[in-house]
Amino acid sequence: MFENLSDRLERSFKLLKGEGKISEINVAETLKDVRKALLDADVNYKVAKTFTDTVKDKALGQNVLKAVKPSELMVKIVHDELVTLMGGDTAELNLKNNPTIILMSGLQGSGKTTFSGKLAKMLKDKKGKKPLLVAGDIYRPAAIEQLRVLGEQIGVPVYAEEGNKKPVEIAQNAIKQAKKDGNDLVIIDTAGRLAVDEQMMTEIAAIKKAVNPHEILFVVDSMTGQDAVNTAKEFNDRLNFTGVVLTKLDGDTRGGAALSIRTVVDKPIKFVGTGEKMEAIDPFHPKRMADRILGMGDIVSLVEKAQEQFDEAETRRLNKKLAKNQFDYSDFLLQIQQIKKMGSMKDLVSMIPGVSKAIKDVEVKEDAFKPIEAIILSMTPKERSHPEILNNSVRKARLAKGSGTSLIEVNKVIKQFEEMRKMMKKVKAGKAPQIPGLAARR
Numbered sequence: 001m002f003e004n005l006s007d008r009l010e011r012s013f014k015l016l017k018g019e020g021k022i023s024e025i026n027v028a029e030t031l032k033d034v035r036k037a038l039l040d041a042d043v044n045y046k047v048a049k050t051f052t053d054t055v056k057d058k059a060l061g062q063n064v065l066k067a068v069k070p071s072e073l074m075v076k077i078v079h080d081e082l083v084t085l086m087g088g089d090t091a092e093l094n095l096k097n098n099p100t101i102i103l104m105s106g107l108q109g110s111g112k113t114t115f116s117g118k119l120a121k122m123l124k125d126k127k128g129k130k131p132l133l134v135a136g137d138i139y140r141p142a143a144i145e146q147l148r149v150l151g152e153q154i155g156v157p158v159y160a161e162e163g164n165k166k167p168v169e170i171a172q173n174a175i176k177q178a179k180k181d182g183n184d185l186v187i188i189d190t191a192g193r194l195a196v197d198e199q200m201m202t203e204i205a206a207i208k209k210a211v212n213p214h215e216i217l218f219v220v221d222s223m224t225g226q227d228a229v230n231t232a233k234e235f236n237d238r239l240n241f242t243g244v245v246l247t248k249l250d251g252d253t254r255g256g257a258a259l260s261i262r263t264v265v266d267k268p269i270k271f272v273g274t275g276e277k278m279e280a281i282d283p284f285h286p287k288r289m290a291d292r293i294l295g296m297g298d299i300v301s302l303v304e305k306a307q308e309q310f311d312e313a314e315t316r317r318l319n320k321k322l323a324k325n326q327f328d329y330s331d332f333l334l335q336i337q338q339i340k341k342m343g344s345m346k347d348l349v350s351m352i353p354g355v356s357k358a359i360k361d362v363e364v365k366e367d368a369f370k371p372i373e374a375i376i377l378s379m380t381p382k383e384r385s386h387p388e389i390l391n392n393s394v395r396k397a398r399l400a401k402g403s404g405t406s407l408i409e410v411n412k413v414i415k416q417f418e419e420m421r422k423m424m425k426k427v428k429a430g431k432a433p434q435i436p437g438l439a440a441r442r
Helices: 003-014 024-040 045-060 070-085 112-127 143-154 167-181 198-211 226-239 256-265 286-293 299-309 312-323 329-341 345-350 370-377 381-385 387-391 393-403 407-429
Strands: 100-105 131-136 185-190 215-221 243-247 269-273 281-283
Touching: 024 045, 024 070, 045 070, 045 256, 070 256, 070 286, 100 112, 100 198, 112 131, 112 143, 112 185, 112 243, 112 269, 112 281, 131 143, 131 167, 167 185, 167 198, 185 198, 198 226, 215 226, 226 256, 243 256, 329 370, 329 381, 329 407, 370 393, 370 407, 381 387, 387 393, 387 407, 393 407
Parallel strands: 100 185, 100 215, 131 185, 215 243, 243 269
Antiparallel strands: 269 281
8 A cells, every 4th residue: 555655755755865954945845746746646635735834844943963864854754744644643433332333334335334344343353342233225235135244254143124225214223133132332334326415415314313323434445536535525514424444445556545534524544444354454543554654664563463363372382382392384384374364465564664665566476375385284194293204205296296386396385394493493582583562562
């Protein structure tokens, strides 16, 4: 995400490299390029102008320390203003009520139904909630079935009334059912249209009035650019929603909606969708997003994603095996499977500071682990638990044939395993360098 914007901003800051001090001329030249970068990223024109004017005032008002280069100072000022532009603090959901009622709104195709499922799964898994999904889209034939499939996939009940064409009544009945069944969270999926129309607005406003939701989330496809901002304004004027959800941010190289919406509607971005998997949902952290836009990575989110997959019991089990130098191919396979659950490989790698630029033009294959998994799954239980016996050419040839790979790939996997085994041993002994912030979160 934000790849083009990141590249353009980096080029803009280079204009100040080699300058001894900040001046009105070099700041103006740099910010002219920054403004172009923002406009190319589809940031609202007024937002881009106000942003660069603010940065200019702050930059010219700074007394540059000798230890701080002008380009570094400009990056710092732009970073701080990006954080402010995107809302400053992370906005939390209001989950204090029982049941908490969340009303979803947005145009057709924005990803409301899928996001409803993602949100239900996240709050169930991380907050211990007992959600009920409500099929309130009575117009799209596949909407109810889609929600049912998602509900079954994540283990969450779905309330629907086949044949009932009154969405207000459906929502009210669903809340009664939730109270009866002990569901402490109700997420109401609503109908969308291809464009904003009076019937849709009247209908969702009626649902809001009838159920008095604690949260109204406006879901928008971030790839629609400025149209997303304009649509958000129309919905907010009618619903006064509490937060924004940006979907498909993983495929958006412009990202202007994320930088404009907060200012235009004065409502926080609460979540972003970063992929098709049900786990691909992240709370929106303005500071972390600013870090990523400026190529600084996002190590905190990376560590959090890792912690979500590696539970304490599994970590203790692995530590015992490491202490006895018994890390084997079954453990290796488990590590791979847990890493895959964390999300898109390119997205994960881009969170590591300094790596984002290095892989900019590199194709990071999502199926890179498939050959490794195939080779390990072709091993006998004895071979997995006793890696040392895989020095036999006959065994290696059998693995290559069984996995549909080559002898070269088998040898490569064996080498990768041995390197990981050595690294894990060093980490256990405290000799390997730690990821910043990881030690504090253990």
